[in-house]
Amino acid sequence: MSLSVALGKIVLPNPILVASGTFGYAKEAARLLELSRLGGIVPKTITVAPRSGNKPPRTAETTAGLLNAIGLDNDGLDEFVEKKLPYLRTVGSPIIVSIAAKKLEECKIFAERLNDEPGITAIELNVSCPNVSGGVDFGIDPVLCEKMTGELRKFLTLPFSVKLSPNVTKIADIAKAAEAGGADMISAINTCYGLAVDWRKRKPRLGNGCGGFSGPAIKPIALRCVWQIAKAVKLPIIGIGGISCVDDVMDFLVAGASAVQIGTANFFNPNVTTEILNDLPNVMEQEGIKDLSEIIGTLEL
Numbered sequence: 537m538s539l540s541v542a543l544g545k546i547v548l549p550n551p552i553l554v555a556s557g558t559f560g561y562a563k564e565a566a567r568l569l570e571l572s573r574l575g576g577i578v579p580k581t582i583t584v585a586p587r588s589g590n591k592p593p594r595t596a597e598t599t600a601g602l603l604n605a606i607g608l609d610n611d612g613l614d615e616f617v618e619k620k621l622p623y624l625r626t627v628g629s630p631i632i633v634s635i636a637a638k639k640l641e642e643c644k645i646f647a648e649r650l651n652d653e654p655g656i657t658a659i660e661l662n663v664s665c666p667n668v669s670g671g672v673d674f675g676i677d678p679v680l681c682e683k684m685t686g687e688l689r690k691f692l693t694l695p696f697s698v699k700l701s702p703n704v705t706k707i708a709d710i711a712k713a714a715e716a717g718g719a720d721m722i723s724a725i726n727t728c729y730g731l732a733v734d735w736r737k738r739k740p741r742l743g744n745g746c747g748g749f750s751g752p753a754i755k756p757i758a759l760r761c762v763w764q765i766a767k768a769v770k771l772p773i774i775g776i777g778g779i780s781c782v783d784d785v786m787d788f789l790v791a792g793a794s795a796v797q798i799g800t801a802n803f804f805n806p807n808v809t810t811e812i813l814n815d816l817p818n819v820m821e822q823e824g825i826k827d828l829s830e831i832i833g834t835l836e837l
């Protein structure tokens with residue numbers, strides 16, 4: 537039995553990754569689980585220059601999920617390479633560095649700084665953060681998405697995924713644009729744009745007003761997106777959104793994802809990836825699955 541999965545040019549030891557922004561830079565989670573077992577780690581998105589993020593409160597728990605407006609708080613590209621990457625290189629699982637660019641010119645800066653850094657398996661281009669102005673335009677307009685993807689392709693020698701937003705009318709069109717621009721993979725989805733209200737104060741519960749909704753409640757939206765993308769493009773897909781158990785993982789694989797990322801579930805169950813990694817071989821054995829490629833994209837109407 538093999539847990540490994542191929543995503544175009546890269547092969548991951550298993551399909552269970554952790555999602556950007558929900559796992560810090562991995563060091564924070566090192567005492568909670570065996571990092572080397574993960575199929576991949578996507579650290580918090582970095583921007584070229586440091587960003588201090590949005591004003592607090594930045595998270596709000598709602599009845600059925602988490603709303604956040606962190607605002608891409610990060611120390612910037614140089615600090616990441618100098619202070620975070622050295623540790624990430626030692627963990628023993630594939631590292632997919634998440635980047636967000638506000639301007640096309642920043643793609644070249646990222647590529648030139650990251651291309652030759654050892655220990656990076658791939659890049660994830662985040663064009664889908666709902667909590668910053670500017671950057672998200674590249675994820676909601678197919679023309680801009682193709683432009684930014686093409687710009688990164690021009691300079692980046694590493695394979696890269698484009699992470700898409702569900703907050704669009706036709707996600708398949710954005711995925712096609714990323715494919716046309718030269719992306720190697722698609723990651724879907726980022727958070728769903730939402731609002732939590734404290735009606736007594738007549739105020740939003742987040743300092744930024746609206747935010748991104750995540751957790752088990754968004755799984756059907758994410759599955760729908762993955763399925764629509766799988767029908768529209770040939771690229772491998774990394775499914776994200778509301779995954780908290782092995783059956784969720786299998787749902788995403790059948791819908792067309794070749795791997796998945798676990799996000800919000802890491803917060804309410806730090807053992808979630810360990811549990812899923814323990815359960816996956818058992819489920820495969822029960823169902824007579826020898827290789828996960830047998831079930832990827834097998835969903836029929």
Ligand SMILES: Cc1cc2nc3c(=O)[nH]c(=O)nc-3n(C[C@H](O)[C@H](O)[C@H](O)COP(=O)(O)O)c2cc1C
Nearest residue numbers: 555556557581604662725726750751777778799800
């Ligand atoms: C607190 C928080 C911070 C996040 N930060 C990022 C980020 O920096 N970059 C990114 O691409 N996605 C970010 N996300 C989105 C997640 O990576 C993921 O796409 C989304 O939460 C859906 O998956 P989930 O339902 O499993 O959490 C963040 C999500 C949360 C909850």
